Amino acid sequence: MGFADLDDEWTVWNETDEKVVLVYRPDVFDSHDFPAPCLPTIYLTRGRRTRRPGAQRAGEAWYVTLYLEPEVERDADSYDDRESAVAGAVDLANRFANGEIDYRSLYQVPREEYLAELDDRTGRS
DSSP states (O other): OOTTTTTTTTEEEESSSSSEEEEEOOTTTTSSSSSSOOOOEEEEEEEEOSSSSSSOOEEEEEEEEEETTEEEEEOEEEEEHHHHHHHHHHHHHHHHHHTOGGGGGOSSSSSHHHHHHHHHHOOOO
């Protein structure tokens, strides 16, 4: 499948054998209109990140994680292989772009202006 079916609002920002980074509307989250750290990002990674500084990723599974900010994330989905993880990342990205992901529930302290703009961009308003 690859990334051919990825919604146009998402960009493959970086791709290696062990990690893929997808970003949503980098033209909007450019530090002028909205802070760059608020750039919705999907990480597809092989292995789970450990909490120890400098440690390598652990395990063979692939993980797909949506971040709205560095400290605001959706629980990762796990997959047995890269091909399934890519399909899962594309599905998550497309559902996000179509307004099907409840990103507001990920916030403990909502940013109303930012979330209202995200609602507009994803057709939820």
